[in-house]
Amino acid sequence: MRALKLLIAAMLVMVLSGCWDNIDINHRVLPVVMGVSKHDGNYLIYLQIPEQVQNSTQIKIVKGTGSTINHAVDLISANLEDRVDLLHIKVIVLDKKYAEEGLEDTISDFMRGRDVSPKTLVTICDEDMDAFFSSVRKKMGPKGTTLYDFFEKNAGWNPQIALTRVWEVYRSIHSYTRDVAIPIIRSGDTTVVQHVGSAVIKEGRMVSQISSEETLLFNAFQRESTQGKIEVMNHASVLVIGNSLAVHTRMDGGNPVLRSKLKLKVVIMETKDHPTSDMIMKELNESLTHQFNQMFAKLQESEADILGIGQYFRRQIPRSELKEWRTTFYPKLKLELQVQTIIENTGFLELK
Template identity: 35%
Template sequence: MIHRSFLSVILLLCTLSALLTGCWDTKDINKRLMPVVMGICKEKNQDYRIVLQIPSPEKQGSQYMESSSATITNAIDNIRTKAEKSIDLLHIRLFLVCEKTAKEDMGDIIDYAIQANDISIKGLLAIVRGDFDEVIHHQIKANPELSSYDFFSEQSGWTPESTIIRLWEAYRNIKSYTQDMSIPILTKGTDTLYRFDGSAIIRVDKMVGQISTEEVLIYNIFQEKYTGGTIEIADQSSVKIKRASIKHAIAWTSSGPQLKSRILLKVEIIENKNEQTEEKITTKLKEAIEKRADKLLTQLKSDRSDALGIGQLFRRKMNEEQLKQWKQQWYLDLDHEITVEVTILNSIYLKSPNKIKKPAN
C-alpha cells in the first residue's frame, strides 16, 4: 500500500510541473509589430499625435501607424485597436519630438516614456525641425529603421559634433535642481536619412535656445562623451583629437561660486600644408577651443540653462535652499574660467619637408 505522504509528494510535483510548462501567454513573433521609432507632436487642439515606424520586410522598408488623442496612452491604444497584430513598444530605439512641442513642454512626454512598463528607458531622444511628416516618413534605403538607430550609435554613425541623450538621462535632468541638458536637432537629410542642425538647449523641460555643432564639441567634453574627431584650424591645417578630458577646481567665496576648468587635448597633426611649426598650431588650436568655450558659456547663461551640469560640481557646497536657487541665482553669478592645454602626440607622420630628414651624402 502506497504511503499517504508519498502520494502528497507526487501530487505536489505534478502541480509544480504544470506551473513550469513555459510562458503560456507569449505571442509568436509573426503576430507582433515592433516599432523602432516613435514620433510625438502636439496638434493645434493640444492633442498628441503619435506616429510609429515599424520595420516591414514585405515592403522592404517601413510601415507607419498613427493616431491622435488627448493623452499619449490613449493615442497608442487607438493604434493597437486598429492594428492587425499586437504592438510591442519595447523595441523603440528613438523618440522624435517636433520642435514646436519641445518649446512648449516635453516633461509629460518624458514622464510617460519612463513610467510606461513596455518602453525601454535606454531609448534615444531627438528634436525634429521642419516638416514633421517629411522627417518621420523620410527613407533613403531599404531598412530605414536601422539607419535611424545607427545615426545615433556611438559604434557607427554618431560623431562628437552632435549630442546624444537617452530617456533616463533626460528624466534625471528635468527633475534636477542643478543640471539641464542638450538634445540633438534633426532635419530631413538629402543623401542621408537625417542632418544634424546643432543641439537644443533645454531648461528644465523646455527648449530655450540652440548651440552650433562647434560648441557641441565643448559640451561633449564636459559630459565626458567626447570620442575624438578632426578640427580644422587656420592656414590649411587640421588636427585629430585622440583624447579629450577635463579637470575642475571649484571654490565658493563670499562673492559666490568659482570654477576653473582645464580641457586637456592630446592631438595628432593630420595636415599642415603651410608647414607651420607645432608651437604655432598648438597656439591656434588652444585659442580656437577657448573661444568656442567662452561662446558656449555666454549662450548658456543667457538662456539660464545649466546644460553643462556645473551645478553638480557644487552640490556638496550648497544647502537645500541654495540647491533650489542654483539656476535662478548662483549659476548666473558663477565665475567660470576655461583654459585649454594641447599636447601633440607625434609628428613622425607629418608630410612636410622640414620634418623629413634628408639622407646623409
C-alpha cells in the same frame, strides 16, 4: 496515486498556460522609432516599423492621433493587424515646437510605464514631422535600425552628437543642478538624417540651441570621448585622439567660480602654408576657448546648466540653497576655461 497527482498538475498547467494572452513576437509590431508632436492639444504619434518582406526589411511609417500618447498608440494598434508593442522603441523624435512647450508630462509618462525603456534616446526634429518621416522612409536602406544606429556608440555616433536618454531628461526635470542637451536632427539631402546641433533643455523645456561644434565642446566637458573629431582651422586640420578635463571650483563671496583645463591630444592631418606646431596649438586653443565662451554665454543667458556645473558646487552650497542654483548662482558663475593642446604626432612628415 502519484501518477494521478502528476497528471492533475500537468492538466492544470495546460489549462493555465492558455489563461492570459501572451502574444508571440511575430504577432507584435515592434516600432523602433517613435515621433511625438502635438497639434491643438492632441498628440500626433509617428511609428517607424521595420517590416520583414521576403528577406529584406522595409520601413513602414504609421501615424495616429489621440488625446494622450497611449491613446494614439492604442488607436494605431487597433488599426494594425498585430499589436503595437513599444518595448523596443530605441529613439524618440520630438517635434521642436512641442519641445519648446515643455516635455515634462511626456517624459514622466515614459518613466512611469514599463513600455518605453528609460534608455531610449531622445532627439528633436527641426522640421515638420510628416516631411521628416517620409524622407526617412525614402532614404532608409534595407535595415530596420538605421536611425538608431545613427546614435549607437559602436556604430554611427560622432562626438559632436549629444547622446541623451529619457532618464537623463527626466533627471534634468527634477534635478537642481543639471540640464541636458538633446540632439537636433532633420532629414538630410543625401543622407538619411542630418545633425544640426543640440537643443538646450531646461527643466524639460527647450530654451536654446547650440551648434554641432559647440556640442563637441559640451561632450568634452562631460568627459565624453571626443575621439575621432576633426578640427579645422586656418592653417591646419587636426584629429582629436584624446581629451581630459581638470576642474577646480571655489566660492568667491557667494559667486561661484570654476576654473577648468581641457586637455586635447591631437594628431595633425593636413596643413596649409607651413605652420609651426606652436602656431597650430595656439590657433586651436584660441578658437576652442572662444567657441566655448560663446556657448557658455548663451547657456548662462538661458539659465540652463547642461554642463552640469552645479554638480561641482554641491560641496560648497547647502542643499536648501542649491534649489536656486539655476536662478541665483548660475547666472553669476564665472567660468575660466583653459584649453591645452598636445600634438601627439605629426604623421609621417616632420613639421618644419
